[in-house]
Amino acid sequence: MELTTGQQDILSGGAGPYLAQCMRWLVDWGEVMGARRLIPVDNVHALLPVPNLMARGASAATISRYVEGLREACRHKTAPQCVCTVHTAFVTLDELDVPENDPEQVRMQREISDMAAAAGFIPTFTCAPYLVGNVPLLGEICAWTESSAVVYANSILGARTTRHGNESAIAAALLGLVPEFGVLLDENRKGTLLVEVSAGLDSPTDWGALGYCAGKAAGLGIPVFSGVGRPTQDEAKQLCAALATSGGVTMCHIAGVTPEAPTLEAAFHGGQPEAAVSFSDESLRQTYASLRNHTGDEIDSVILGCPHASIREIAEIASLLRGKRVAEGVRLWVDTARGTRGGADAMGYTKVIEDAGGRILCDTCPTNMRMPARRIVTHGFKQAHYARGIVGAEVIVAETGPCIRAALAGRWLGDD
Amino acid sequence: MTEIRGRAVVKGRAEGEALVADAMLSFWGEVDPVSGEVIAVGHPLQGQSLAGRVLVIRSTKGSSATPMVLNLAKLEGKAPAAFVNVEVDGLAALGCIVNGIPMMTDLEQDPFASIRTGDHVVVDADQGLICVMVKQESGGPIG
Numbered sequence: 001m002e003l004t005t006g007q008q009d010i011l012s013g014g015a016g017p018y019l020a021q022c023m024r025w026l027v028d029w030g031e032v033m034g035a036r037r038l039i040p041v042d043n044v045h046a047l048l049p050v051p052n053l054m055a056r057g058a059s060a061a062t063i064s065r066y067v068e069g070l071r072e073a074c075r076h077k078t079a080p081q082c083v084c085t086v087h088t089a090f091v092t093l094d095e096l097d098v099p100e101n102d103p104e105q106v107r108m109q110r111e112i113s114d115m116a117a118a119a120g121f122i123p124t125f126t127c128a129p130y131l132v133g134n135v136p137l138l139g140e141i142c143a144w145t146e147s148s149a150v151v152y153a154n155s156i157l158g159a160r161t162t163r164h165g166n167e168s169a170i171a172a173a174l175l176g177l178v179p180e181f182g183v184l185l186d187e188n189r190k191g192t193l194l195v196e197v198s199a200g201l202d203s204p205t206d207w208g209a210l211g212y213c214a215g216k217a218a219g220l221g222i223p224v225f226s227g228v229g230r231p232t233q234d235e236a237k238q239l240c241a242a243l244a245t246s247g248g249v250t251m252c253h254i255a256g257v258t259p260e261a262p263t264l265e266a267a268f269h270g271g272q273p274e275a276a277v278s279f280s281d282e283s284l285r286q287t288y289a290s291l292r293n294h295t296g297d298e299i300d301s302v303i304l305g306c307p308h309a310s311i312r313e314i315a316e317i318a319s320l321l322r323g324k325r326v327a328e329g330v331r332l333w334v335d336t337a338r339g340t341r342g343g344a345d346a347m348g349y350t351k352v353i354e355d356a357g358g359r360i361l362c363d364t365c366p367t368n369m370r371m372p373a374r375r376i377v378t379h380g381f382k383q384a385h386y387a388r389g390i391v392g393a394e395v396i397v398a399e400t401g402p403c404i405r406a407a408l409a410g411r412w413l414g415d416d
Numbered sequence: 417m418t419e420i421r422g423r424a425v426v427k428g429r430a431e432g433e434a435l436v437a438d439a440m441l442s443f444w445g446e447v448d449p450v451s452g453e454v455i456a457v458g459h460p461l462q463g464q465s466l467a468g469r470v471l472v473i474r475s476t477k478g479s480s481a482t483p484m485v486l487n488l489a490k491l492e493g494k495a496p497a498a499f500v501n502v503e504v505d506g507l508a509a510l511g512c513i514v515n516g517i518p519m520m521t522d523l524e525q526d527p528f529a530s531i532r533t534g535d536h537v538v539v540d541a542d543q544g545l546i547c548v549m550v551k552q553e554s555g556g557p558i559g
Contacts, residue, residue: 028513032425033506047481055488057450062491145480165483165510182506219440220475220503248440248477248505293457367445386445389455 001030001179002037010175018072022171029168030179038177039184043136043159044082045129045144046173047166048074048116049089052105053370070112078120079176085124085134086116087145088308092363093125093338100369121173125363126337128237128308130157133339138259141184143172147244148237148307148382154251156236158259160184163250183250189260190269191224191253193217194276198227199284203399204313207235208381209287210279211242217277220248224267226255234310241307242381291384291397294375294412301373301393302326302407303366304400305335306380311343313400317358318349320404326357327410331373334358335365358407367391377406418548421524422500424541425509428518431538432497434548435469437461438528442478443485443511452494470537471496472527476508483511490515498539500527500546520546 003011011023026038048070052063078084091106093113113123124132127146136142136159144150144161153159162182164172172178183189195214201207214223223243231239231254243249253261261267304317317334326332334353336344341362344350350360366373367386373393378384384397396412406412437460441447446456452467461473466489476482482505489495499512499519512519518541523530531537534551 025510025514029506029510032509032513033504047484049484051484051488054444054485055449055492058488058492062488065491066488147478147480150480163480163505163507165480165507165514166487167483167514168510215477219477220505245442245478248475248507388457390445 001027001035003027007038007177018076019174022174025167025171026175026177026179030181033179033181035179035181037180039141039180040081040176041141041143041172041178042082043134043140043142044078044084044169044173045087045134045142045146045149046084046121046169047087047145048112048121049087050105050108050112051090052102053090053100054368056370067108067112071115073170073174074112074115074119076119076174078173082173082176083134084121084173085129086121087125088127088365088368089125089363090368092361094362098371100371124337124339126308128337131308131310131340132337141178143169143178145169148241151240151244151249151251152237154183155240155253155258163248189251190222190271191267192221192274193223194273195223195225195279196227196276197225197279199279199281201228201235204232204234204238205379205381205397205399206284207231208238208242209284211239212246212291212381212385213279213283213287214277215243215245215247215249218243218247218249221274222251222253223249224253224255224261224264224273226264228254230257234313237307237310238380245382245385288397291381291395293388294394294396296375297411299375299377299396299406299410299412300330301366301376302330302332302403303335303376303378303380303383303387304333304403306365306378306383309334309336309340311340314340314344314349316400317404318352320401321356321358322352324356324408326407330407330410332358332407333366334360336360336362338362377403377412379403418530420530420546420548421544422520422546423522424518424544425504425521426512426517426519427541428516429538429540429542430470430497430518431536432468432470434472434531434533434535434537435461435464435466436472436528436531436533438474440474440477442476442482444479444481446478447485447489449485449488449494450492452489452492466496467494468497470498470500470539472500472531475501475503476505480507482507483514486511486515486517500531500539502527520544
């Protein structure tokens with residue numbers, strides 16, 4: 001890779017050992033991924049979580065070494081031109097009286113949050129930064145963590161980001177640079193897999209099913225959807241999250257809808273797809289069935305807001321809960337960004353949800369917290385997929401309406 | 417012993433017992449960094465430990481926290497010894513770079529046909545070479 005004199009100087013330690021290490025990460029990563037140079041980055045979504053819960057049982061030395069790495073990163077300033085937001089944590093910074101919200105971990109996360117803010121990060125603590133003001137423009141160069149947000153930024157917004165991890169996003173934020181490879185280059189944004197959709201998609205969760213099925217077929221490729229209309233923002237969110245759960249998708253196109261696919265031909269850059277699959281009503285039914293492993297109907301958890309709920313979803317949930325009561329023994333979580341919760345507070349939705357016995361959870365989600373559950377109902381395919389392994393719970397994935405009905409009844413009542 | 421040439425993604429040399437599945441794997445959410453075990457329900461590697469193993473899979477997938485989980489697993493002594501992947505997900509490459517784990521791809525033979533779980537594998541990414549020592553079947557007398 002060709003470096004400028006200034007970049008070379010940072011690599012040689014001219015700006016101190018930590019920034020030299022950051023430069024080394026970016027240069028080594030760029031070289032193995034085929035980059036020829038580093039280019040300026042305008043927008044970073046960084047991962048700065050204290051990992052205790054996710055690494056439950058880890059030695060004190062492991063946690064302390066990891067957290068010291070976060071502290072070191074936050075002792076430097078983010079690049080002046082860069083918008084830098086922050087991904088979810090493994091705890092909520094609110095008071096929450098559950099053993100999983102370990103006070104020591106909350107204290108450390110607050111410390112990191114304050115340090116990050118002083119460094120120039122905006123501590124959004126969300127997996128959906130595009131819902132709380134970090135909305136990159138067409139062509140904007142980004143360095144985003146959160147696999148679902150990466151797909152959303154590339155596909156729906158036409159911004160450009162490879163799949164970033166914690167070290168690369170921190171390095172990008174502090175140096176204002178990213179290695180230029182993958183979907184940052186035009187030629188790597190062409191579709192690889194044609195997904196012909198004949199299924200009727202009636203809800204965000206249906207779009208999640210499409211993504212979950214297509215992600216498996218696409219692997220690391222770029223699926224192109226034909227035969228579907230324009231998704232809503234919430235539908236697009238579910239599609240993108242599921243694509244990066246069953247697969248390792250960085251971006252997709254929706255023919256005639258997304259900004260780089262005015263036509264099907266344009267989505268494939270005038271070439272042919274490498275493969276094609278179809279998604280019928282039967283595929284839709286089977287995909288839901290593949291993420292339902294419940295052996296009974298009694299439920300104890302309903303998790304909504306994966307990825308973090310939009311204000312529109314919170315309004316819908318509030319309208320379904322108004323004047324009703326969540327069943328005894330059921331935890332109803334609505335996960336969202338602190339910024340969105342502020343809006344929900346102001347508009348009265350929070351009160352409606354809390355009066356019904358539900359709870360709005362900020363900064364994290366129950367699966368990130370490894371909140372114990374026996375049987376979970378959720379409207380997110382991503383949540384359903386990971387909760388099975390992380391929490392060890394049985395899961396039922398369903399549209400929002402049936403999720404709320406299950407919360408009120410304390411048992412799964414079916415889809416209709 | 418079989419020698420297979422391939423392309424080094426991340427240089428270095430390591431050896432260990434192979435863990436092989438023609439599947440993708442997300443480290444966050446599908447691997448516990450403290451036990452080193454695959455926790456993904458229904459995954460072909462579910463319940464297997466990655467610690468010290470040469471991980472032969474199609475590629476990583478899923479969460480962007482893969483490098484983070486790899487880092488925690490490394491600190492806990494539970495990370496794989498090396499990666500042999502058919503396709504390169506940038507997140508695995510980043511995690512291997514940061515944690516000093518060798519990674520290879522583009523083998524001249526299909527790794528799922530030529531490497532079996534339990535084989536002893538030397539990954540010499542400095543030379544672009546993999547050596548496979550087939551696991552000796554143990555057990556009772558033949559017949």
